[in-house]
Amino acid sequence: MTAHVPAPPEDGAHSLDDEAVSERIRKRLQASKSRFFANDNIADFILPGEHDELEAEVAERFHAVLRSLVIDVDNDHNTHDTARRVAKMYLNEVFAGRFKTAPNITEFPNDTSLNELLIVGPLTIRSACSHHFCPIMGRLWIGLLPNQHSNLLGLSKYARLAEWVMSRPQIQEEAVSQLADQVMKRVRPDGLAIVMEADHFCMQWRGVRDNGSKMINSVMRGAFLKDAALRREFLSLINLKA
Numbered sequence: 688m689t690a691h692v693p694a695p696p697e698d699g700a701h702s703l704d705d706e707a708v709s710e711r712i713r714k715r716l717q718a719s720k721s722r723f724f725a726n727d728n729i730a731d732f733i734l735p736g737e738h739d740e741l742e743a744e745v746a747e748r749f750h751a752v753l754r755s756l757v758i759d760v761d762n763d764h765n766t767h768d769t770a771r772r773v774a775k776m777y778l779n780e781v782f783a784g785r786f787k788t789a790p791n792i793t794e795f796p797n798d799t800s801l802n803e804l805l806i807v808g809p810l811t812i813r814s815a816c817s818h819h820f821c822p823i824m825g826r827l828w829i830g831l832l833p834n835q836h837s838n839l840l841g842l843s844k845y846a847r848l849a850e851w852v853m854s855r856p857q858i859q860e861e862a863v864s865q866l867a868d869q870v871m872k873r874v875r876p877d878g879l880a881i882v883m884e885a886d887h888f889c890m891q892w893r894g895v896r897d898n899g900s901k902m903i904n905s906v907m908r909g910a911f912l913k914d915a916a917l918r919r920e921f922l923s924l925i926n927l928k929a
């Protein structure tokens with residue numbers, strides 16, 4: 688579905704804010720006292736049909752941003768359709784994890800009472816920082832210590848959950864912690880460890896322009912916090928090299 692970019696309002700016409708779909712969604716979020724930070728998922732507050740309206744609104748507003756950058760969007764064939772493409776990319780691709788509901792996750796009972804360390808990774812991570820909207824590209828490992836009451840997830844579902852959490856404007860520390868909450872909620876293991884290593888393009892493409900540095904962070908929950916040997920086993924198995 689392509690978003691239509693409406694012409695800017697004539698003088699004296701209603702401003703976009705009077706009827707903006709984003710305003711309707713915002714009011715619902717505020718009425719239910721739900722947070723709507725950049726890395727929050729707001730899918731439950733978007734009614735059927737409003738996703739397309741939102742895409743059209745973002746396109747219209749991005750069109751205005753391009754005009755403010757003094758780009759001749761009316762005559763420049765390269766940027767004529769850029770606002771629509773950016774809106775589509777934000778809503779359906781790079782920030783889709785804000786606007787769509789969580790992926791369906793198949794959960795299997797731990798019938799054979801597996802209680803050994805399980806590691807998934809490296810999963811490829813694509814995100815963007817909420818400070819500059821620059822890409823974050825990296826790798827992530829998930830370590831789990833299940834117990835007899837844990838659910839086991841299909842392997843691909845860890846990647847789907849990670850993608851859902853990462854495809855939002857994020858900061859790495861909060862992204863990893865949000866993913867940990869999602870995995871804990873579904874698997875209910877005795878312990879969970881997540882390590883993420885990523886390039887931040889806000890430090891490479893711009894700013895300090897340090898191409899070599901990466902950010903590595905981890906979240907340890909339950910048994911991984913208490914048991915240094917388990918933590919060591921996980922870290923040695925993922926064998927993270929700079």
Ligand SMILES: Nc1nc2c(ncn2[C@@H]2O[C@H](COP(=O)(O)OP(=O)(O)OP(=O)(O)O)[C@@H](O)[C@H]2O)c(=O)[nH]1
Nearest residue numbers: 816817818857858859860887889890893894895902
């Ligand atoms: N802690 C943390 N910081 C991040 C992450 N992604 C980007 N940043 C940093 O966020 C900071 C934003 O800093 P500001 O000083 O407000 O912005 P700025 O003036 O554009 O900063 P410079 O990047 O130094 O030019 C920068 O230091 C970024 O490197 C992240 O995932 N975690």
